[in-house]
Amino acid sequence: MNTLLYTFHFYLFGLIAIASAVAFVTRKSPVAAALWLVNTMFCLSALYVMLDAQFIGAVQVLVYAGAIMVVFLFVVMLLNLGQASDVSDIRGLGGRLTAGLVGLAMLAELVALSRIRFPQLTQAVSDQTNVVNPVSAPLFHQYLLPFEVTSVVLLVAVVGAVVLAKRGPNVS
Amino acid sequence: MIAEALFFSAVLFTIGVVGVLTRRNAIIIFMCVELMLNAVNLSFIALSRLHGSANGQVFVLFVMTIAAAEAAVGLAIIISIFRHHKSVDLRNINLLKG
Known part of the structure; x- marks a missing residue:
């Protein structure tokens, strides 16, 4: 396995997923937000395949990107909410401060998490023919x-x- | 790769939490909850790969099923709320506010 290529694609899909998620929470229109979330789910499916969970990757595309997000878009269309509302639906200063504090606390946990040394990887559960x-x-x-x-x-x-x-x- | 996958998972979860706390559109809040469930699924897959066992993948299947059920019930509640208030903005839904 070409390790450098694998690492490059792993970071690529992960960063695209995070960028799509950021675009998702900042869009005003519900339709645009749903489509960015679908993009995040496709990238997560690619990450699942790279982590030797090929079946879960396929199910992710079928169930999440295919079924659940279609139901969300269907409800948005049914209730005629496709246009972004005139007043911003982002909360005011208090909500933003709370969200920022919670985000900072969780980022601190991230830093603590990234210091853990993980043991060497064991053999993958599935080979390429038996998924x-x-x-x-x-x-x-x-x-x-x-x-x-x-x-x-x-x-x-x-x-x-x-x-x-x-x-x-x-x-x- | 496991540490990176857990890092991506935690970042996605944080984005979902911040979305729930800052948005007021009920449908977008529901989608943020789906994003958090996806982040947890990613860490399930990564840790299942770390331990070389498929039990984590089985749990991801269960989480996806429960997420589908939750989306169905939640969207039905949103449709029902929309019939009453003609809006899905959470500012209008303050019956329990003290």
Whole structure:
């Protein structure tokens, strides 16, 4: 493996992801913000593939960039919020100060985190030809009960979303 | 690569927190929450790679499922709020404010 090329692309995708995230939180229009967030998710998918999680990378593109963000954009279009509002929706001085302090505290934790020395990498869980099996084997043996409970959670969420979004008979 | 991945993850999480604290549009706040979930997923994948085990990737699948459920319910709540207030600006939603 060409280590220099790998490192270069790792930093490239990571920096694009962070730059897209910054663009995402600073856009006024919800549509532009959603599209920048999709860009962040594509870069994260590339990082997953570089960290030997190829299946999760594919699922990231399909589920997050494909399904969840389409639902967000659909709601933005449905509620006709595509235009940025005239008044800025960024909070005033108090909100900005709080956000800045929280951001500084978390950045300090980052610096502490970056001083940790990590041990040498072990062998990757998946080789290039056997990608899904290392994920699916624990999913259907060790974590079978949480997997089934997750399906119940999805059912409850679907029913709840329909009930919440439906117009009631006596509510205008 | 693990330290860099955790660094990117923490930066993305911080950006998500700052977005939640500064924005007032409810849909954008929801998208910031999705960004934070993505940042946590990145650190799950990185630590799963560090330990050479696929259990972290299984948890990422669970997090994605819960995120999808949360997006469905949350957007339904936003649609319902929009019917009442004709706006998704959080300044108009102050029923619980003391």
